[in-house]
Amino acid sequence: MRRIHRLDVRGFRGVYTQTSLLFHGRSVLLFGENGTGKSSFVDAIEKLFTGRVSTLDGRAQGISSDRHGPHIHNGANTLSIAVTFDDPSTTPFALGANANGLPSEIQEYLTSARENLYILRRRQVLEFIESQPRDRYAKLRPFLPLSGVEAVENALRQARENADDEAQKATQDSERVINQIRRELGLPTALLAPSEKDVLAALSEALVQVGQPPIGQIHDLESARSNLDQALAPFGDLSRQSQISNVTRTLGQLIELFVSPNLPGFVNSLQEFQDREAREARVFYETVLEQGIRWIQEERRETCPLCQNQIKPDELATQVQARLEEMREIVQLRRRTQGAVEQTRQTIRSAQDLLVRLGREVDSMTSEDKARCLPLIQDLNDAVKVIWESLTGQLRDLKLEQIKTAISVGGTDSSLLKRLSAERAHLEAILNSLPSPEAAQRILSTRNLILRIKELWIDRQRADSRTAGLGKQAAVAVRLHENAQAARKEEVQGIYDELSEDINNIYTRLHPDENHGGVRLEVRDVGQGSATLKANFYERHDEDPRGYYSDAHLDTLGISIFLALRRWHRKQRTSFDLLVLDDVLTSVDTAHAVRLSELLLQEFKDYQILLTTHDRIWFEHLRDIQARCRVANNFINKVIHKWTIEEGPDLREPEDERQEIDRLISNGSPEGLAAMSGRLLEHILQEMRYSLHLSVQAKRGEQYELGDLWPVFYAAVKRDYPTLYSQAHRILDALDVRWPVRNWIGAHRNNWARNVPRDTAMDFAKAVRDLFDLVFCNACRMFIVPSPAPLGQLACRKGEKIYPAAGKAAVRPKTREELVKETEGALRNARLDTNLYLAWKRAEAGRER
Amino acid sequence: MENIMTIEERIVERFLNKLKSDQAVPEEVVDSLQELIKEGKLKDAQLILRAISEGVKEHAKNTSP
Numbered sequence: 001m002r003r004i005h006r007l008d009v010r011g012f013r014g015v016y017t018q019t020s021l022l023f024h025g026r027s028v029l030l031f032g033e034n035g036t037g038k039s040s041f042v043d044a045i046e047k048l049f050t051g052r053v054s055t056l057d058g059r060a061q062g063i064s065s066d067r068h069g070p071h072i073h074n075g076a077n078t079l080s081i082a083v084t085f086d087d088p089s090t091t092p093f094a095l096g097a098n099a100n101g102l103p104s105e106i107q108e109y110l111t112s113a114r115e116n117l118y119i120l121r122r123r124q125v126l127e128f129i130e131s132q133p134r135d136r137y138a139k140l141r142p143f144l145p146l147s148g149v150e151a152v153e154n155a156l157r158q159a160r161e162n163a164d165d166e167a168q169k170a171t172q173d174s175e176r177v178i179n180q181i182r183r184e185l186g187l188p189t190a191l192l193a194p195s196e197k198d199v200l201a202a203l204s205e206a207l208v209q210v211g212q213p214p215i216g217q218i219h220d221l222e223s224a225r226s227n228l229d230q231a232l233a234p235f236g237d238l239s240r241q242s243q244i245s246n247v248t249r250t251l252g253q254l255i256e257l258f259v260s261p262n263l264p265g266f267v268n269s270l271q272e273f274q275d276r277e278a279r280e281a282r283v284f285y286e287t288v289l290e291q292g293i294r295w296i297q298e299e300r301r302e303t304c305p306l307c308q309n310q311i312k313p314d315e316l317a318t319q320v321q322a323r324l325e326e327m328r329e330i331v332q333l334r335r336r337t338q339g340a341v342e343q344t345r346q347t348i349r350s351a352q353d354l355l356v357r358l359g360r361e362v363d364s365m366t367s368e369d370k371a372r373c374l375p376l377i378q379d380l381n382d383a384v385k386v387i388w389e390s391l392t393g394q395l396r397d398l399k400l401e402q403i404k405t406a407i408s409v410g411g412t413d414s415s416l417l418k419r420l421s422a423e424r425a426h427l428e429a430i431l432n433s434l435p436s437p438e439a440a441q442r443i444l445s446t447r448n449l450i451l452r453i454k455e456l457w458i459d460r461q462r463a464d465s466r467t468a469g470l471g472k473q474a475a476v477a478v479r480l481h482e483n484a485q486a487a488r489k490e491e492v493q494g495i496y497d498e499l500s501e502d503i504n505n506i507y508t509r510l511h512p513d514e515n516h517g518g519v520r521l522e523v524r525d526v527g528q529g530s531a532t533l534k535a536n537f538y539e540r541h542d543e544d545p546r547g548y549y550s551d552a553h554l555d556t557l558g559i560s561i562f563l564a565l566r567r568w569h570r571k572q573r574t575s576f577d578l579l580v581l582d583d584v585l586t587s588v589d590t591a592h593a594v595r596l597s598e599l600l601l602q603e604f605k606d607y608q609i610l611l612t613t614h615d616r617i618w619f620e621h622l623r624d625i626q627a628r629c630r631v632a633n634n635f636i637n638k639v640i641h642k643w644t645i646e647e648g649p650d651l652r653e654p655e656d657e658r659q660e661i662d663r664l665i666s667n668g669s670p671e672g673l674a675a676m677s678g679r680l681l682e683h684i685l686q687e688m689r690y691s692l693h694l695s696v697q698a699k700r701g702e703q704y705e706l707g708d709l710w711p712v713f714y715a716a717v718k719r720d721y722p723t724l725y726s727q728a729h730r731i732l733d734a735l736d737v738r739w740p741v742r743n744w745i746g747a748h749r750n751n752w753a754r755n756v757p758r759d760t761a762m763d764f765a766k767a768v769r770d771l772f773d774l775v776f777c778n779a780c781r782m783f784i785v786p787s788p789a790p791l792g793q794l795a796c797r798k799g800e801k802i803y804p805a806a807g808k809a810a811v812r813p814k815t816r817e818e819l820v821k822e823t824e825g826a827l828r829n830a831r832l833d834t835n836l837y838l839a840w841k842r843a844e845a846g847r848e849r
Numbered sequence: 850m851e852n853i854m855t856i857e858e859r860i861v862e863r864f865l866n867k868l869k870s871d872q873a874v875p876e877e878v879v880d881s882l883q884e885l886i887k888e889g890k891l892k893d894a895q896l897i898l899r900a901i902s903e904g905v906k907e908h909a910k911n912t913s914p
Contacts, residue, residue: 144856145855145856145857146856146857146860148857148892149856149857149860149861151892152861152891152892154892155891155892155893155894155897156894156897158894159894159895159897159898159901162894162895162898163898163901469905469906469909472905473898473901473902473905475873476873476874476875476878476901476904476905477897477898477901479868479871479873479874480868480874480878480882480897480901483864483867483868483871483874484864486867487860487861487863487864487867488860488864490863491856491859491860491863495856
């Protein structure tokens with residue numbers, strides 16, 4: 001498993017010059033006051049691994065890591081971010097580089113790191129809780145690798161929709177045949193679907209009228225036809241009459257269809273819909289409005305989520321509601337119009353069916369009759385085709401003018417309809433002129449009806465059988481899709497349950513003996529991806545935690561969720577162990593922060609953690625907790641001494657600066673010597689400022705310089721720490737005179753100071769070096785600090801360097817572990833208060849005196 | 850060595866079990882779908898429809914007296 005060895009950043013966010021954050025494969029606790037560039041390292045990690053910075057990208061319009069990531073003075077300094085892993089043979093992975101050439105385990109690390117589930121910033125603590133269920137699910141997506149299953153589910157849904165379409169088409173076909181039967185028999189349209197009994201009754205009535213016996217079943221149709229043929233035999237050859245009679249009847253049915261009232265009705269409906277939608281489309285976008293108003297209301301926003309302009313939420317909500325109401329009306333209109341279009345399509349399909357039949361009937365006519373009818377049939381076919389094409393497509397795409405033109409062909413005033421009527425009249429006249437008695441015509445008409453119904457009944461049976469078959473398939477397709485959805489939801493819920501259990505474990509550790517928790521993530525019944533968050537609060541169960549939890553509890557809940565998610569991710573990506581917490585501890589109160597720190601250092605000790613804090617007391621406190629949790633060796637504790645816009649965060653190790661001074665003493669320029677010595681002196685003073693509680697006049701941005709720090713340090717040592725002063729007085733007195741050398745030649749280019757001799761700079765450097773050697777312990781790798789007792793003693797942690805209190809013997813300070821052991825549990829519920837601590841120290845000093 | 854199933858594999862297995870116990874889904878359809886799963890073709894709506902269609906017809910044949 002690989003770990004980060006070092007992170008090198010240049011020209012990014014608050015980091016200007018090349019700066020390295022050294023991990024050495026361990027965790028890092030990084031202290032820096034606000035605005036000293038801690039988060040720049042966190043942002044750099046995110047940018048390097050994911051290509052984005054979540055606090056910039058997508059935060060607001062115009063803000064992005066590409067634009068705002070580079071340091072504002074970036075010019076000559078090209079942006080660069082690189083991470084080196086703890087395998088010495090590995091080339092660093094730099095921003096924009098291709099990872100293909102890197103070892104497979106590094107590539108695996110980078111793949112996991114791209115998923116960005118290991119960084120939590122203070123401002124992101126509540127993100128998961130505040131998200132909508134769908135967005136929450138999106139955050140969980142990397143934990144749920146379901147793309148394959150989702151593709152299957154989509155295919156099943158598609159299959160379900162296709163099966164449903166096919167079944168609907170079959171039903172419509174069946175309905176058309178039924179309508180035809182209804183028309184042939186003159187049955188009322190109120191009759192839903194004429195049964196076999198209805199059909200037989202109507203046919204029997206017609207048969208009885210021509211002196212034939214009624215029929216009892218459909219199979220009798222053939223014998224009825226045979227009987228009618230026998231009854232017609234005495235009248236001679238009536239085939240031409242029969243053909244003309246059939247064609248005349250079909251033409252009549254076509255005329256009925258063309259003058260059907262649903263054609264103009266549908267046009268009016270479509271016109272109204274298209275006008276209305278065109279009017280609203282300019283100002284309306286339903287999803288945007290619904291989503292937008294939800295954001296505004298739920299998040300109590302006072303700025304527009306889209307343009308960030310100031311808004312009046314109540315006024316806006318009213319306007320949006322009015323727009324939504326209008327949209328609902330449009331939806332209803334669309335539904336009505338859709339129905340009308342569908343009805344019209346059915347009419348046209350019926351006309352197509354009739355034309356097919358008419359074609360067959362005309363085909364059997366005499367050549368003379370056929371020659372008369374064919375041009376009309378051709379024109380009818382063309383007209384119906386144009387109408388059908390004009391009705392094809394989505395509602396909003398239908399061309400109203402085209403439809404109007406197309407259906408005008410079939411209108412009552414159209415020349416085509418006039419021709420149709422004329423042809424029908426002409427055929428009727430021919431029929432009347434042919435030698436056939438009235439009785440024969442009635443028998444012939446009944447015979448033709450019997451034949452048509454027989455044919456239609458077969459069509460109906462086929463259509464019904466097809467409808468039933470496709471209906472079954474559609475029902476099976478629905479079950480498949482539903483079962484697939486249920487399987488996914490159950491499995492995901494299982495994962496949510498596991499996750500919820502871990503969230504509760506963490507939350508309960510942070511809030512022992514408190515009557516809430518029971519956090520539960522749930523899959524919603526509707527929708528493809530969602531995660532609803534519920535929790536208990538006293539006797540209230542399964543509530544949205546935002547309704548009852550205090551802000552502090554929501555903070556710890558947010559952190560608990562993040563840590564549980566991180567742990568879940570680790571289960572799936574075992575070789576990726578990075579965990580970055582940017583200043584999140586200070587978002588919770590002291591007692592909970594102590595528990596959280598313990599939990600982090602104990603339960604996440606096998607992670608490589610980057611933990612930042614802006615609170616110096618917490619920094620020290622965390623070091624105590626490291627010792628208490630026996631993970632001090634896992635951590636490198638780093639301090640950002642200062643930050644400037646020109647140089648960025650100062651993370652250099654004091655020992656390195658000390659060595660550099662030695663090098664410069666032998667061959668450095670006076671300016672180099674003064675600059676480096678000044679930097680180390682500043683470093684010493686920044687540290688001693690904290691440990692000796694030096695009172696410095698406050699400055700904006702806490703940008704203290706040598707001139708601010710030196711006088712108070714010098715005075716404090718002289719006054720409060722005589723042992724140190726007695727050993728260091730020559731150095732201190734020399735520095736009291738020499739410290740401005742840094743400003744003369746080390747920090748500024750002053751013409752008047754160009755003749756400052758090298759010896760002066762060297763004296764300054766030697767004094768700084770010697771002071772460093774007195775106050776910095778190489779064994780502890782830290783500066784001396786006041787011992788808890790006796791008051792006035794300064795010592796390093798291990799007691800290698802001790803400056804006893806005046807008139808007292810040196811007392812070896814207790815190790816951090818010893819102190820922690822003595823105070824085991826005392827800090828657990830402590831509220832750290834510096835003023836209280838100092839008051840207690842003053843009282844102790846008083847007692848000692 | 851223990852065979853650890855992925856989430857997706859677990860979902861597919863659960864899906865099949867549900868189908869097998871669903872009276873509304875003919876056994877023949879489940880068999881056809883299993884074939885599609887084996888061939889990695891369950892992401893094709895047309896193939897699914899065909900499997901349903903053939904399965905339903907087969908079922909009708911097998912259950913007709």
